[in-house]
Amino acid sequence: MGVWATGLLGAAGPAVTEVELGPAYATAELPVSATLELRSASCFTPSALVVAVRDKHGDNLDFPGAGKPKVCPSGYSLTTGTRAFAAGTYTIFGAYEIDGSWTDLPSMTMVVRAAPKPAPAPPGRASGKALAWSDEFNSSLSSAKWSSSATSSYRYGNHNPDDSKLDWLFPADVSVADGVATFTAQPSNRTLENGQQAWTTGLLTTEGTSEGFQVRAGDYMETRVKLPIEQGAWPALWTWKDGGNEIDSFEYHPDNPNLLEFTNHVNPAYHYYTDASAVRPGQWVTVGTSFGASSVQWFVNGRMVYEDHTGVGSSWSAFLILNLSVSAGEYHPAPESGEPISFAVDYVRVYR
Secondary structure (H helix, E strand, C coil): CEEEEEEECCCCCCEEEEEEEECCEEECCCCECCEEEEEECCCECCCEEEEEEECCCCCECCCCCCCCCCECCCCEEEECCCECCCCEEEEEEEEEEECCEEEEEEEEEEEEECCCCCCCCCCHHHCCCCEEEEECCCCCCCCCCCECCCCCCCCCCCECCCCCECEEECHHHEEEECCEEEEEEEEEEEECCCCCEEEEECEEECCCCCCCCEEECCCEEEEEEECCCCCCEEEEEEEEECCECCEEEEEECCCCCCEEEEEECCCCEEEEEECCCCCCCCCEEEEEEEECCCCEEEEECCEEEEECCCCCCCCCEEEEEEEEEEECCCCCCCCCCCCCEEEEEEEEEEEC
């Protein structure tokens, strides 16, 4: 980060220019060094030169210093020793000492981000497979992984009056914080083609992205989600390509509070799985799907609960869709009020 700030070394001393100071970012608990580049109008030798760090409480957490450097017009570059920091926001600045007096140079903010979750080990049902694609939602959404503005599964791309849905996609309705993606739906001032009031809501799909990731026959996909409480919520993780290729890893409706819907639309099969201990509004649950060529298997909290014996065929592949639809009331109740609806996701992982 270029700073280009100056200070004076005493009333008659040379001007000191801070050219470079960093880092601007670091990862929690991982050792990092600081860099500081200075120039002065004429050479001088401070008795100490440091990159100082202050936390939000004003406590000192300085990087190890550099002794007695000689700073000249040609410049002096300091790379400090390393130290680790907890997640948070810090103030860092260069400082030097002459005759017992310290001069502070201009400061900047250093953001220490939380350490990412460790790479997940393959679950037992994915024995012999490796992690091929995932989003742990540790940072902002990647446009290379996800598109949030449109899907070919909706007749109008960004909205859908079909299938008794009120959806109108709004990218800002998917947010990421603390390792969780949250989908929010709320009433819109838009009107669908069938005359019903739309709800803005969030959808993520791998279709139309630079990665263009697709699951394929033989893959195992897993997600951990927090089931919504509000009536009208219709969350799902499913696949789509070329007007079909749809496998519903799960669908959920709070009016059936203990039930997950599993459906193979490729070679038709479906199952309504009921489990009051694992499936209920506000509960976190892990759902896995093994896309077998001859049989698709569904898992809940690590246990296989349904196998369809129809499969997807050996050449099947499709994009992912993770979304929160809003029910229009034909198959399941519409929202009972205009209060927002939410749905949370911890991760999506695909093993191959």
